[in-house]
Amino acid sequence: MKKIEIGQKIGHLTILKDNGDKTYLCKCDCGDFVNIKRQYLLQRVPLNKTCGCRFESLYGMKFNKLKAIKYDKKKDYKLYWIFKCDCGKFVSLEGNRVKRGNKISCGCAVTNKKHGLSGTPLYKKWATMKRRCKDKKRKNYYGKEITYDIRWEKFENFYDDMGVSFYKHINEYGIVDTTLDRIDVSKNYCKDNCRWATRREQCNNKGNNHYYMNKSLADWSRIINIDYDTVMRRIKRGWSEQRALGLTPNRKLIKIVLNVAKDLGDKEKVKTLEELLR
Numbered sequence: 001m002k003k004i005e006i007g008q009k010i011g012h013l014t015i016l017k018d019n020g021d022k023t024y025l026c027k028c029d030c031g032d033f034v035n036i037k038r039q040y041l042l043q044r045v046p047l048n049k050t051c052g053c054r055f056e057s058l059y060g061m062k063f064n065k066l067k068a069i070k071y072d073k074k075k076d077y078k079l080y081w082i083f084k085c086d087c088g089k090f091v092s093l094e095g096n097r098v099k100r101g102n103k104i105s106c107g108c109a110v111t112n113k114k115h116g117l118s119g120t121p122l123y124k125k126w127a128t129m130k131r132r133c134k135d136k137k138r139k140n141y142y143g144k145e146i147t148y149d150i151r152w153e154k155f156e157n158f159y160d161d162m163g164v165s166f167y168k169h170i171n172e173y174g175i176v177d178t179t180l181d182r183i184d185v186s187k188n189y190c191k192d193n194c195r196w197a198t199r200r201e202q203c204n205n206k207g208n209n210h211y212y213m214n215k216s217l218a219d220w221s222r223i224i225n226i227d228y229d230t231v232m233r234r235i236k237r238g239w240s241e242q243r244a245l246g247l248t249p250n251r252k253l254i255k256i257v258l259n260v261a262k263d264l265g266d267k268e269k270v271k272t273l274e275e276l277l278r
Contacts, residue, residue: 002042010041011049030055030074049094055079058095064104066093117159122166125180126158129189161191169196220245 004024008015013036017025022038028051041049048055058068058081065085071273073080074091081095081244085106097103117123133147151157162180169178181197182189200218217235222227226246234244254273261269 004038004041011047012055012097013041013049013051015041026051028055029071030079032074053077053079056095058099061134063098065108066091066098066103066105067230068095068098101182114261116156121175121178122159123155125166126152126155129180133189144186150193152189162196166254173198174259217241217245248258 004010004015004018006015010026012029013026014028015026016022016033019025019035023035024038025033026036026039026041027033030051030053032051032053034051036049036051056079058072059070061068065086069082069084069090070081071079078093078094078096081097081098082090083093083106084090085108087106087108089106089108091106093103094253129148129152149157152161158173166178177198178196179199179202180189181195181202183193183195187193217231218228220226221231222264231244235241240248258270258273261273
């Protein structure tokens with residue numbers, strides 16, 4: 001039978017103590033202590049055994065301006081490493097964020113930005129537009145090959161084309177009711193085909209719009225004071241426009257009113273009520 005030695009390193013686990021019940025007290029490279037069954041330690045897979053964390057050694061790896069020097073700590077189930085930036089500064093950062101490119105430096109790279117508008121409402125609108133066009137899951141954009149003007153790959157050009165009108169629209173309608181809208185929904189994002197619109201205007205300009213009695217559902221939602229998102233969820237379930245808006249007539253109540261109208265001899269009301277029951 002294979003023997004397990006105290007101090008032995010198996011994957012990312014260091015054996016500290018034999019508990020005497022076929023389990024061992026181990027210390028994981030992430031810093032946590034855990035009791036592990038002997039059977040798990042002797043299994044061939046997984047090779048990089050851990051306490052249950054997703055520990056991955058980044059030692060020596062370089063991502064953008066950051067090079068991993070040593071493992072630091074585990075905090076809120078996230079693994080932090082000490083990185084050395086090209087500028088010479090050492091900083092503790094979450095490993096996965098650095099790997100994904102969310103962090104490219106210790107913070108020094110921020111000072112090299114040209115426009116200094118990252119994080120502003122206009123910048124977020126621009127970033128959302130780009131993400132929407134590149135997301136393969138969005139059939140109404142990526143599936144229809146909807147993209148944006150090559151000039152708008154740079155935020156500075158987007159700012160030159162849409163910045164003034166954006167702040168003008170915000171002053172009139174507010175940031176919440178300011179959306180980037182394509183005038184012709186079959187064409188791409190560009191200066192000539194884009195405008196800043198209210199949410200209601202954008203809803204009325206969708207290619208998959210629904211109408212009831214010559215009014216869009218967005219207009220009906222405003223008229224009868226019902227949440228537009230609720231109406232659209234009902235439509236997706238297969239409800240009719242009338243039922244989704246809550247305008248389906250109560251047939252039982254109509255029949256009662258109809259009988260009363262007949263007794264009163266109100267021919268006009270009888271005719272209207274009979275039409276509702278058809």
